[in-house]
Amino acid sequence: MNLKQLAAHLNLSQTTVSRALNGYPEVNEQTRKRVMEAAQTLNYAPNARAKGLATGRAMAIGHVIPMSTHHQMMNPVFGDFIAGASDEYVKAGYDMTLSMTGDRDEEENYRRLKAKGNVDGIIVHGPSMKDARIPFLRQLGLPFVVHGRASELDLPYSWVDMNNTHAFQRATDFLLDLGHRRIALINGLEFMDFAYRRRVGFEQAMSARGVAVDPRYLTAGEMTESYGFESAARMLALPDRPTALITSSVIAAIGIRRAIHAAGLEMGRDVSVITHDDDLSFLRNGPDVPIFTATRSSVYEAGRIAASMLLAHIADPDLPAQPRLLEAQLIIGGSTGPAPQDAR
Amino acid sequence: MNLKQLAAHLNLSQTTVSRALNGYPEVNEQTRKRVMEAAQTLNYAPNARAKGLATGRAMAIGHVIPMSTHHQMMNPVFGDFIAGASDEYVKAGYDMTLSMTGDRDEEENYRRLKAKGNVDGIIVHGPSMKDARIPFLRQLGLPFVVHGRASELDLPYSWVDMNNTHAFQRATDFLLDLGHRRIALINGLEFMDFAYRRRVGFEQAMSARGVAVDPRYLTAGEMTESYGFESAARMLALPDRPTALITSSVIAAIGIRRAIHAAGLEMGRDVSVITHDDDLSFLRNGPDVPIFTATRSSVYEAGRIAASMLLAHIADPDLPAQPRLLEAQLIIGGSTGPAPQDAR
DNA sequence: GCGAGATACCGAAGCGCTTTGGAAGCTCCA
DNA sequence: TGGAGCTTCCAAAGCGCTTCGGTATCTCGC
Numbered sequence: 001m002n003l004k005q006l007a008a009h010l011n012l013s014q015t016t017v018s019r020a021l022n023g024y025p026e027v028n029e030q031t032r033k034r035v036m037e038a039a040q041t042l043n044y045a046p047n048a049r050a051k052g053l054a055t056g057r058a059m060a061i062g063h064v065i066p067m068s069t070h071h072q073m074m075n076p077v078f079g080d081f082i083a084g085a086s087d088e089y090v091k092a093g094y095d096m097t098l099s100m101t102g103d104r105d106e107e108e109n110y111r112r113l114k115a116k117g118n119v120d121g122i123i124v125h126g127p128s129m130k131d132a133r134i135p136f137l138r139q140l141g142l143p144f145v146v147h148g149r150a151s152e153l154d155l156p157y158s159w160v161d162m163n164n165t166h167a168f169q170r171a172t173d174f175l176l177d178l179g180h181r182r183i184a185l186i187n188g189l190e191f192m193d194f195a196y197r198r199r200v201g202f203e204q205a206m207s208a209r210g211v212a213v214d215p216r217y218l219t220a221g222e223m224t225e226s227y228g229f230e231s232a233a234r235m236l237a238l239p240d241r242p243t244a245l246i247t248s249s250v251i252a253a254i255g256i257r258r259a260i261h262a263a264g265l266e267m268g269r270d271v272s273v274i275t276h277d278d279d280l281s282f283l284r285n286g287p288d289v290p291i292f293t294a295t296r297s298s299v300y301e302a303g304r305i306a307a308s309m310l311l312a313h314i315a316d317p318d319l320p321a322q323p324r325l326l327e328a329q330l331i332i333g334g335s336t337g338p339a340p341q342d343a344r
Numbered sequence: 345m346n347l348k349q350l351a352a353h354l355n356l357s358q359t360t361v362s363r364a365l366n367g368y369p370e371v372n373e374q375t376r377k378r379v380m381e382a383a384q385t386l387n388y389a390p391n392a393r394a395k396g397l398a399t400g401r402a403m404a405i406g407h408v409i410p411m412s413t414h415h416q417m418m419n420p421v422f423g424d425f426i427a428g429a430s431d432e433y434v435k436a437g438y439d440m441t442l443s444m445t446g447d448r449d450e451e452e453n454y455r456r457l458k459a460k461g462n463v464d465g466i467i468v469h470g471p472s473m474k475d476a477r478i479p480f481l482r483q484l485g486l487p488f489v490v491h492g493r494a495s496e497l498d499l500p501y502s503w504v505d506m507n508n509t510h511a512f513q514r515a516t517d518f519l520l521d522l523g524h525r526r527i528a529l530i531n532g533l534e535f536m537d538f539a540y541r542r543r544v545g546f547e548q549a550m551s552a553r554g555v556a557v558d559p560r561y562l563t564a565g566e567m568t569e570s571y572g573f574e575s576a577a578r579m580l581a582l583p584d585r586p587t588a589l590i591t592s593s594v595i596a597a598i599g600i601r602r603a604i605h606a607a608g609l610e611m612g613r614d615v616s617v618i619t620h621d622d623d624l625s626f627l628r629n630g631p632d633v634p635i636f637t638a639t640r641s642s643v644y645e646a647g648r649i650a651a652s653m654l655l656a657h658i659a660d661p662d663l664p665a666q667p668r669l670l671e672a673q674l675i676i677g678g679s680t681g682p683a684p685q686d687a688r
Numbered sequence: 689g690c691g692a693g694a695t696a697c698c699g700a701a702g703c704g705c706t707t708t709g710g711a712a713g714c715t716c717c718a
Numbered sequence: 719t720g721g722a723g724c725t726t727c728c729a730a731a732g733c734g735c736t737t738c739g740g741t742a743t744c745t746c747g748c
Contacts, residue, residue, distance in 0.1 A: 045459030
């Protein structure tokens with residue numbers, strides 16, 4: 001069932017039927033009603049490709065995941081972000097397309113994406129500190145919003161990011177207030193912007209109190225459970241082991257907890273742990289009493305915000321670039337406590 | 345840059361340029377080379393919508409996530425499945441579109457999806473035992489492959505599923521062999537087909553040995569960490585607490601481990617745990633020595649298989665429905681041991 | 689030396705929609 | 719009573735591609 005058939009069935013022209021369906025004013029209300037009803041009962045839905053061809057708009061948003069961050073993609077964080085974004089797209093009648101790209105010819109990929117014309121805008125995931133995609137996309141002229149930022153880039157572009165520096169600064173301060181001095185950071189890969197910023201926040205808080213950062217207490221890696229376990233196990237085996245650990249994800253924190261238990265210690269008493277918590281749907285950090293003390297910021301919410309920003313940019317291409325910084329909450333759970341006396 | 349411009353630039357007709365690019369034989373190799381090179385340097389990529397209109401194929405696959413299983417979507421399992429599928433799509437030049445649908449008018453949604461014409465086939469996620477989508481999609485005539493099965497449906501359709509029954513039967517047998525008798529099942533929501541089948545496998549193994557299933561040892565819920573924790577905590581507080589627990593996901597197993605520790609017990613000695621392990625990228629169950637004894641089956645692999653099956657169905661619509669059953673491995677980790685003497 | 693068969697190209701229709709540029713019919717007031 | 723101004727509809731062009739149905743040129747065997 002296409003427009004032509006529908007029009008024939010109604011004894012109307014395609015023009016009128018099209019206008020009736022798209023809410024144009026120059027059509028009699030009675031006729032419109034008749035058209036609407038026929039479309040409903042005959043199960044008519046306009047062909048999106050034809051519509052796109054004619055209007056020049058695809059009514060779809062692309063999410064591009066570079067293969068190098070393949071894990072990032074499969075990363076649970078991605079799922080919640082997408083869910084948030086998707087909720088906005090549905091409301092606006094947009095579709096969502098996912099594409100993975102190889103790292104080489106990444107530019108080529110975006111160019112194709114634009115030429116192919118099946119997206120009106122894209123969301124950039126997992127920016128590195130000096131992400132080359134950003135200047136490229138700017139000059140390509142395809143609307144985009146970045147989830148995160150590129151610290152070393154000084155260009156106007158739209159992004160939504162959590163205040164990573166501030167969050168980790170607060171977390172570190174909180175531990176310092178509890179008397180901790182030997183504090184470790186089990187961070188994400190530091191070419192990723194968020195991880196870099198988190199380290200900066202950590203270091204700023206430490207140096208503000210005149211506490212030296214021991215390089216043995218710093219690691220950077222992919223945020224898996226076993227990475228958390230191994231990093232923590234190694235550090236806890238040191239003669240002067242850290243009394244507190246800060247980490248970047250609940251998943252890693254779970255590995256850290258396992259390492260603490262394996263070392264015969266108790267979390268929150270012998271060793272304090274603070275994690276960042278993306279408030280993932282399937283990994284709630286304790287519904288009522290949080291298991292982990294954490295800096296919390298919903299990545300689902302970030303997805304919603306990024307999506308609606310992008311839709312706004314598509315609706316009005318002249319809209320100026322818009323940054324959006326989200327503050328994380330610091331929530332107190334059972335994984336932190338005062339530094340053990342003998343360690344002070 | 346479109347075909348017309350490219351053709352003009354080359355002093356050729358659109359026809360010839362199109363044929364050169366699409367590998368048709370009736371074009372001189374020299375010309376083809378010239379065309380290819382021009383397309384490359386001029387950055388030409390055919391408009392996907394126009395191509396789709398002309399060919400009737402969208403070169404895209406839809407993944408539809410019903411909102412009721414919203415969590416299922418945000419579920420990390422989904423991410424790995426998608427990653428596997430995506431790898432196949434990239435190879436075949438297909439795109440992937442994600443859509444969430446409300447539960448009501450679900451049929452309406454699929455119908456629109458077809459009418460809109462921006463997918464050539466779809467993957468159905470998270471089937472329930474008598475999933476209404478399956479008969480509907482069959483009569484709709486849009487190729488589809490189901491990830492999982494609908495036990496109560498006796499229709500031919502293509503699916504790829506793990507042998508849930510057998511896996512959980514083996515897991516249960518393994519525990520019975522170790523002398524366990526009080527075995528608990530912390531299962532997923534049982535209107536989901538996979539969860540139902542797992543319970544069946546569990547019960548079959550138990551009754552085959554003449555061991556009664558204690559209803560207090562059975563729960564069904566959404567597979568979160570806290571669900572695992574709470575279920576296990578409740579059961580371990582019983583005077584005749586179970587000596588072994590079987591669960592459906594590593595995430596829940598992590599909660600179970602926490603509950604075991606909280607009860608002052610040790611996993612693998614006082615209480616044995618077997619989990620199903622989807623071999624998620626970010627949650628490897630111990631790279632070398634598995635933490636949990638587990639039934640393991642890669643959901644990434646399932647994604648790849650489902651995708652290539654669907655592509656085959658699209659290429660040849662007359663292909664008969666094809667079932668694909670994957671067997672899980674039973675891998676032994678540190679979370680299981682003989683039943684405590686006093687419990688035998 | 690000529691028709692058959694390759695080879696290499698082209699024109700134009702058509703995919704299903706939107707939208708421009710009318711046109712017919714009506715109302716209504718000068 | 720006639721035309722200005724609405725209201726309501728329509729024909730046809732065009733979005734960028736594929737593909738059907740040709741056509742012109744060349745090769746070659748008889």
